Amino acid sequence: MAETAISRTAVSWTPRGAWAGIAQAGQIGAAGPAGVTATLLDGFGLATLIAAPGGTAALSGLVESRAGIALPATPKIASGASHDAIWSGPEQWLLRATARDGFAGLLEALSTQAAVSDQSDARAAVRLSGSCVRNVLAKGVMLDLHPSAFAVGDVALTSIAHVGVHLWRLADGPEGSVFEIMVARSMAGSFWSWFAASAAEFGCRVSTGRG
Incomplete structure (x- = not known):
């Protein structure tokens, strides 16, 4: 049986913003x-933070030392120079960074005190x-x-x-x-x-x- 040659072309993936193809200026x-x-x-970095049982104070202290903001205990947003902490439930927050540079390192540090999930995309x-x-x-x-x-x-x-x-x-x-x-x-x-x-x-x- 004759074999059919299949040409394979390298596929290049281009990142798309969340609003691409939906909304425009x-x-x-x-x-x-x-x-x-x-x-x-x-272009922002985003992650969910869920504190360990009884670990809210320790997590908030770590976020404050690394990002300059304390985690809000009520439905509030706390904003700093480059990060926001947004309440999303009891002992849960969204942490947003203006830029993604260095964000992975910050999340790695916070993972010692919380369950962390990158949600940037x-x-x-x-x-x-x-x-x-x-x-x-x-x-x-x-x-x-x-x-x-x-x-x-x-x-x-x-x-x-x-x-x-x-x-x-x-x-x-x-x-x-x-x-x-x-x-x-x-x-x-x-x-x-x-x-x-x-x-x-x-x-x-x-x-x-x-x-």
């Missing part, structure tokens, strides 16, 4: 001044601001996000259009409140479909940035 919906600004965040994140940001979020978030009820630094685990999200409020910007939302990368497309439709009436400027 530009304008959504109404023309003119944008009522909402969406900044697609990329598993989540998609977006920062939302603008005069109409609450109007958009009110279409899908079943939480009271008024400043009197949801303060700067507050964190919530909730859902938007049946998509589980991690949401928190950052320090106010020139146009008022600023929120960040993180979703599982596999659900980024579903979340963006909801967001783009919800923000269209107010006009939305989409840009890219670092986590």
